[in-house]
Amino acid sequence: MAAPPLAAACTQAPAGGDFPLPDRPAVPHAEAAWAAFRAWGSPRFHVAPMVDASELPFRLLCRRYGAAAAYTPMLHSRLFLEDERYRAEHFTTCEADRPLFVQFCANDPDTLLAAARVAEPHCDAIDLNLGCPQHIARRGRYGAYLMDELPLVERLVRTLASGLRVPVSVKIRIFPELAHTLAYAHMLEAAGASIVAVHGRTRDQKKSHTVRADWDAIRAVKRALSVPVLANGNVRTLADAEACLAYTGCDGVLSAESLLADPALFWRRRGEPGGAWVPLDAPALLLEYLDLVDRHPVPNRMVRAHAFKILGAWLAEHVDLRNELHRGRADPASVRTLALTLRERIAASGRAAPVPVLTERARLRLEAEAARADAIAEQEREGLLLARLQAKRAAGAIAAAPPVGAGGLLETEAGLVAVQS
Ligand SMILES: Cc1cc2nc3c(=O)[nH]c(=O)nc-3n(C[C@H](O)[C@H](O)[C@H](O)COP(=O)(O)O)c2cc1C
Numbered sequence: 001m002a003a004p005p006l007a008a009a010c011t012q013a014p015a016g017g018d019f020p021l022p023d024r025p026a027v028p029h030a031e032a033a034w035a036a037f038r039a040w041g042s043p044r045f046h047v048a049p050m051v052d053a054s055e056l057p058f059r060l061l062c063r064r065y066g067a068a069a070a071y072t073p074m075l076h077s078r079l080f081l082e083d084e085r086y087r088a089e090h091f092t093t094c095e096a097d098r099p100l101f102v103q104f105c106a107n108d109p110d111t112l113l114a115a116a117r118v119a120e121p122h123c124d125a126i127d128l129n130l131g132c133p134q135h136i137a138r139r140g141r142y143g144a145y146l147m148d149e150l151p152l153v154e155r156l157v158r159t160l161a162s163g164l165r166v167p168v169s170v171k172i173r174i175f176p177e178l179a180h181t182l183a184y185a186h187m188l189e190a191a192g193a194s195i196v197a198v199h200g201r202t203r204d205q206k207k208s209h210t211v212r213a214d215w216d217a218i219r220a221v222k223r224a225l226s227v228p229v230l231a232n233g234n235v236r237t238l239a240d241a242e243a244c245l246a247y248t249g250c251d252g253v254l255s256a257e258s259l260l261a262d263p264a265l266f267w268r269r270r271g272e273p274g275g276a277w278v279p280l281d282a283p284a285l286l287l288e289y290l291d292l293v294d295r296h297p298v299p300n301r302m303v304r305a306h307a308f309k310i311l312g313a314w315l316a317e318h319v320d321l322r323n324e325l326h327r328g329r330a331d332p333a334s335v336r337t338l339a340l341t342l343r344e345r346i347a348a349s350g351r352a353a354p355v356p357v358l359t360e361r362a363r364l365r366l367e368a369e370a371a372r373a374d375a376i377a378e379q380e381r382e383g384l385l386l387a388r389l390q391a392k393r394a395a396g397a398i399a400a401a402p403p404v405g406a407g408g409l410l411e412t413e414a415g416l417v418a419v420q421s
Contacts, residue, residue: 102125
């Protein structure tokens, strides 16, 4: 899918500079973008990318309950390309895991393309993270901090779009000024982006629970672009998802934090008039997740984090189990025992919901803080790995980066596992 020439109005526009809004430009690749989107069944409900949390078994669980597409966690393009262990731990997939967006962060077009080419045969789209607002992204020069380097963003997208067979998507945050957001979106589309996911918050609005996402800005982007547009932010229930689609006119929605607490959030049959009512049975969902982990193993830290999120307020009531989860190894077998114990206790209590000990707002705030801390810890681990890699390279222990197309994936019982050739 070759990218059209860059819309002249946006090429030189630095952040905070002049952002003239071009007329709606011709987008030669729009037809192909729509054809790909339709071939995936025009997915409306998406599992958002989440570091250490939108891993294979969690994606599969959400897909069972209404998610029609999913993103991998953000993968560091250079680590993915050069560090075999990083790849094996962070990227697994399987046949049922489609349509799949593999998300990378990057600031070097050639490295990004080389990493994307390794993942390309095993996914449906390659996504570029332009939304990460954490300090680690500032240090690493990626994510939302590339909003200060639009010519580089343009090169990253154009390089991907002209070098891959699968469509390129981007996940962006908005600028404080709508005109800037629209010019940015036009630039991305003109550079070859086939899908644009818009998180309706600015780079400075890091605490998503304190700031409502701006659905008006998302709606304006949807109206301005010719390729499919996805909305992100403030989707906490299925009703929110439907409302967001109706209000913004977007082609799909992403959910992140709320999906962690309720992986069945997108399940239409839950409580729908005439549909089966399925009460949220948190231990049952966790047990289902653990079955998937048995087939597609992931590190215990991910199991622990999902157990905390899915069991949520039940753990505030059963403090002994919470402490056990906190202090134990959190291997799938012991988390299974814990979930079964909790299920028995819930059945004996005769209640469908835990006794609230915190206000809903306070609980959401605490959960969001914990999730963010986990994500930052993971990104810091990546920073360390990268530093180690650089040190080895400097000492001559590692040869130059493998050529584009090197490496591949092995089919194992755990799914497809990345390997270096
Ligand atoms: C634990 C966690 C990890 C995240 N990791 C990523 C990521 O890897 N890539 C990304 O683009 N966004 C990431 N995000 C942001 C979400 O994808 C999403 O844009 C944001 O949470 C807003 O959506 P929400 O209101 O549904 O939570 C992460 C969010 C959370 C809570």
